[in-house]
Amino acid sequence: MSGHSTYEPSIGLTRWLDARLPIIRLLHDAGVSYPVPRNLNYMWTFGGILSMMLAVQIITGIVLAMHYTPEASMAFSSVEHIMRDVNYGWMLRYLHANGASMFFIAVYTHMFRGLYYGSYKAPREVLWILGVIIFLLMMATGFMGYVLPWGQMSFWGATVITNLFSAIPVVGSAVTNWLWGGYSVDNPTLNRFFSLHYLLPFMIAAVVILHIWALHVVGQNNPSGVEVKDFDKDTVPFTPYATVKDGFAIVVFLIFFSWFAFYVPNYLGHPDNYIPANPLVTPAHIVPEWYYLPFYAILRAIPSKLGGVIAMFSAIIVLAFLPWLDTSKVKAATFRPIYRMFFWVFVLVSLGLGYIGSQAPTDGTTLVGRLFTIYYFAHFLVVLPLLGLFEKTKPLPASIADAVLAKNAATGRA
């Protein structure tokens, strides 16, 4: 994107290495001299935050795995052993469990940023789709991770979600028994979930590398939605500008993370998961962790079992088609006044779906859940395609530099 590399190794050793494996050049080109739009706001710091969270989850996870036992009769006790006996085990466990929630808070913010600023539009379609793949892998990883402590919610959440596969016509039961390794969620299931939960984060890391590569080819979007035209005027080098901004945002995020991990570590969890799994007793309300609630609401909204499964997966897959569903050529909602309204309604509907997912399914909550589900799909399949054709957008700034100068003039800065 930026043209040729500006890295010039000065010491003999670095010249020697550069001729054999130009890894320092790669890091320099990607993280030091790499040009970023000069008008990026803090909504652009979540990529860095997410990379840090992936590293935090992998490191705490590997260390926890040194003390955890993935066997049905021992898993729950091994987690209590970690909490009580292992040095700083309580901290590692709470960091990992709350880290998962933080990971999802960051990814949802990151995705909603993309929705608002049109970051999924050409030429960033592949970048966006890679992101959807990362999101799916994160959901699979989180689901399996939650099963591992083998509490009541672990067991029954696993039972409900793996039972969904029995909705597949013809092969459903056979596929479900194959997944379980038996006739119900039991020890074989727990063991394989541990294996896959350890594996998937490394798949996530691989797709993240592709995601960053795709990003670096086309360059970041920016709050004006106007592409970089003049590198000298429109961009600044990643280091020190983005490095320091990302660093600051990470510190603030870590404060937020620490608040949960150290002061209210069980707030985002479910107390029933401190009861050991019992296949013969179903808890009164089976609910997944908060980050799955909107999709759980969509699943329950459809009266048919297979229909619910299709709707739930479609709710995520529809995101992959977003670059083609949104017909507007204007990227940022800043210049799309009608879209901006629909965006915030969508945010409210998503939060509403999350709330419905947390409640017991009464006639009232089911009706509201259905209305919200219809709106969710209508936003992608009806509103976005039509809006691009009819919306009158505001005039765009001529360039990023112009947008920055206009903003500075308005606020009286030099």
Added chain:
Amino acid sequence: MGVGAVAWPLISQMSPDASTLALASSEVDISGVAEGQIVTIKWRGKPVFIRHRTKKEIEEAVAADNASMPDPQADADRVKKGKDQWLVLVGVCTHLGCVPLGNQGEYEGWFCPCHGSVYDTSGRIRKGPAPKNLEVPDYVFETDTKVKIG
């Protein structure tokens, strides 16, 4: 062909193993189950309800109008001949897999607290989101007081 030969063991290893298959059958002594009582035993990792039905429960189950049910089935097809006081069912709601509560719900059969499915005294779905009746597993009466399930 070679690819299949490599892939098959990797796929097959996930299917139920020998130790799981060995637990595939359970023998249960039902002599202690009084009339009107439901016991729950564990079979293949799942709860199985064994209900010793009262005359009233049997009559209600037989008299019910099958045609209007979501999953129509006659009571006689869900019990063994001459032993219709014994109802053996897999205690897993056919909706999303919760364990229904016995002697509850409008028909005094079972009620699933997760999403409100109502089953009758033959374990048939009458109301709520569950699509099918409670499953009747393969079972035989080895004697009048011993049942082998699976």
